[in-house]
Amino acid sequence: MATAINSNLGAGSGLPLTETLAKLRTVEEAPLALLAKQYQRNKSKLDAYNTLRNTVASFQNAGNALAKPLLSSDKNLFGATTAKVTGGEGLTATTGNGAIAGQYSVTIQSLATRGVRSGALDSDLDRYAQLGTGGTVTFKLKGDTADTEPRTLELKDTSLEGIVRAINDDKNLGVRATIINDGTSRHLQLTAGDTGVDADIDSITITGNDDVKTQIFDKLTNTQAAANASIKINDIVVSSGSNTVEDAIQGITLNLTAADPSKAYTLDVADNTEATLEGIRAFVTSYNAILSQIGVYTDYTTKSENNTAPLNGDYLARSVQSRIRETLTPVLDSGDYRTLSGMGITTNFKTGQLEIDETKLTTALRERPGDVTAIFQGETGVAAKTKAVTEEMLRTDGLFYNGRTSLERTQENLEKQDEQVRARIEDTMARYTARFVALDVLVAQMSSTSSYLTSQISVLNGTRNS
Structure with a gap:
C-alpha cells in the first residue's frame, strides 16, 4: 500500500518536504523499472515461444498429411485419383486410396431393395x-x-x-x-x-x-422381397447388398440411384497430381513459415523495447531451425528422382527457405510417381522424419515444454521480486515520512522559539534606550 504524502507537510517549517519525499520515491522506485523491463523482455520471449510452437504444430500437421499410408481410411495425397462418370444420371463415383487410373464400362441392371x-x-x-x-x-x-x-x-x-x-x-x-x-x-x-x-x-x-x-x-x-443390386463392370457381373458399392473396383465407391440394363455408363479414373501438389505446397509453406518467424524473432534490427528481437541468440530458436532442416535429407538408393532437389524442391541459399519448381515436380509426379512417394512416405522419408522431429519438440518433456516452463518460472520470480521491492519501498517511504514530519515539527518549534527570543531582545533594547 503506497504511503500517502501529507500535502501540509512542510507548512510548519517552510521546507519543501513534500517535493523532497516525491523525489526520494522516484529514486527508490528505480529498481521497479528495471524489473518491469526484465518482465516484459521475458514475456516477449514466452509469447515468441508459444507462437513458434503453434507454427511447428502446423508443420507437423502438414507432414502428417503427407504420411497417410496407401489403403488407409484417410485420403492419401500420393497416388490420388479422380473419377468422372459419363452417360447420364443414375451413377456417381468417388475414389479413395489404392484406386488405379483406367476406364470402365458400368451397367446397373437392378438396385438393391429392402425386404x-x-x-x-x-x-x-x-x-x-x-x-x-x-x-x-x-x-x-x-x-x-x-x-x-x-x-x-x-x-x-x-x-x-x-x-x-x-x-x-x-x-x-x-x-x-x-x-x-x-x-x-x-x-x-x-x-x-x-x-x-x-x-x-x-x-x-x-x-x-x-x-x-x-x-x-x-x-x-x-x-x-429384398434384392441385391446387380451391376456389370466390363462384362463382369457384381452383386451388392447395398446401392453404395465399395471396392468392386479397387479404391472406387459406386453410388447407384437408378437401374437401366440397356444403359452403359463410362467411368474414367485419372491420376490427380494436383492433390499431391497441394499437399507438398502446404508442407513447404509451413516449413517456410517456421524459418520466417525465427528470422523475425532473432533479427537484431527488429526494434522492440530492449532494441533486440525476443529470441536473438536464443538456444531454442537455433535448435528448431537446425532440427527442421533434418526433415529434408532423404535420399533414395536408386531412381530417376533420388532427392527433393532432383524433383524440383530446392533451398534458397540466402534465406534457407524452400522453393518449388512446379514444372519439374509435376513432371516427376507423372513420370516417376513411385520415386516421389518413396521420398515422402518411405520409412526414412520426409513425412517420417517430420513426425519424429516435431514429436520430439512438442512432447510434454520436449524442447518447447522445457523452454516455456523455465520462462514461466522466471516470470513468477520476477513477480515476487516486484512485490518484495514495492513492500520495501513503502517501508522506506514510511520511515522518510515519519522523519520529515518530526523535522517539520522541530523546525517549526525552533522557528517559534527564535521569533520569541527575537521579540524579547527587542523589548530589552527598547527598555535600555528609554
Missing part, C-alpha cells in the same frame, strides 16, 4: 391396449450366422404402439416398424434396416405371449 413384411390388423384392436403380459420377440435375418448376437426384444409395453416404439428404439434388431392406416384398418409394416438379401427378415419368433403372436405378428406376410 418388407406387412399385414392388416383387426379393426377393433386398440393400438394402446396391452396384449397379454411380457414375452419376447426374436428376429432372425437371412445373413445371420451362428455367431450373430441374438436379435431379441423383451416386451414390457405389450400394446401395438409400445411394440412399434420398442422395435424402432433397438438398432440391434435390424428392423424398422411403422403403423399405416388405410382408412378402414391399421396395418403393421416391418422393413429391413438395410437393403440386400442378407438384411432381409428370415423369421420372427414370439415366446411367452400368445396374444401378441396371434393379434399382431401372425398377421404379417412378405409384401416386398
Whole structure:
C-alpha cells in the first residue's frame, strides 16, 4: 500500500518536504523499472515461444498429411485419383486410396431393395391396449450366422404402439416398424434396416405371449422381397447388398440411384497430381513459415523495447531451425528422382527457405510417381522424419515444454521480486515520512522559539534606550 504524502507537510517549517519525499520515491522506485523491463523482455520471449510452437504444430500437421499410408481410411495425397462418370444420371463415383487410373464400362441392371413384411390388423384392436403380459420377440435375418448376437426384444409395453416404439428404439434388431392406416384398418409394416438379401427378415419368433403372436405378428406376410443390386463392370457381373458399392473396383465407391440394363455408363479414373501438389505446397509453406518467424524473432534490427528481437541468440530458436532442416535429407538408393532437389524442391541459399519448381515436380509426379512417394512416405522419408522431429519438440518433456516452463518460472520470480521491492519501498517511504514530519515539527518549534527570543531582545533594547 503506497504511503500517502501529507500535502501540509512542510507548512510548519517552510521546507519543501513534500517535493523532497516525491523525489526520494522516484529514486527508490528505480529498481521497479528495471524489473518491469526484465518482465516484459521475458514475456516477449514466452509469447515468441508459444507462437513458434503453434507454427511447428502446423508443420507437423502438414507432414502428417503427407504420411497417410496407401489403403488407409484417410485420403492419401500420393497416388490420388479422380473419377468422372459419363452417360447420364443414375451413377456417381468417388475414389479413395489404392484406386488405379483406367476406364470402365458400368451397367446397373437392378438396385438393391429392402425386404418388407406387412399385414392388416383387426379393426377393433386398440393400438394402446396391452396384449397379454411380457414375452419376447426374436428376429432372425437371412445373413445371420451362428455367431450373430441374438436379435431379441423383451416386451414390457405389450400394446401395438409400445411394440412399434420398442422395435424402432433397438438398432440391434435390424428392423424398422411403422403403423399405416388405410382408412378402414391399421396395418403393421416391418422393413429391413438395410437393403440386400442378407438384411432381409428370415423369421420372427414370439415366446411367452400368445396374444401378441396371434393379434399382431401372425398377421404379417412378405409384401416386398429384398434384392441385391446387380451391376456389370466390363462384362463382369457384381452383386451388392447395398446401392453404395465399395471396392468392386479397387479404391472406387459406386453410388447407384437408378437401374437401366440397356444403359452403359463410362467411368474414367485419372491420376490427380494436383492433390499431391497441394499437399507438398502446404508442407513447404509451413516449413517456410517456421524459418520466417525465427528470422523475425532473432533479427537484431527488429526494434522492440530492449532494441533486440525476443529470441536473438536464443538456444531454442537455433535448435528448431537446425532440427527442421533434418526433415529434408532423404535420399533414395536408386531412381530417376533420388532427392527433393532432383524433383524440383530446392533451398534458397540466402534465406534457407524452400522453393518449388512446379514444372519439374509435376513432371516427376507423372513420370516417376513411385520415386516421389518413396521420398515422402518411405520409412526414412520426409513425412517420417517430420513426425519424429516435431514429436520430439512438442512432447510434454520436449524442447518447447522445457523452454516455456523455465520462462514461466522466471516470470513468477520476477513477480515476487516486484512485490518484495514495492513492500520495501513503502517501508522506506514510511520511515522518510515519519522523519520529515518530526523535522517539520522541530523546525517549526525552533522557528517559534527564535521569533520569541527575537521579540524579547527587542523589548530589552527598547527598555535600555528609554
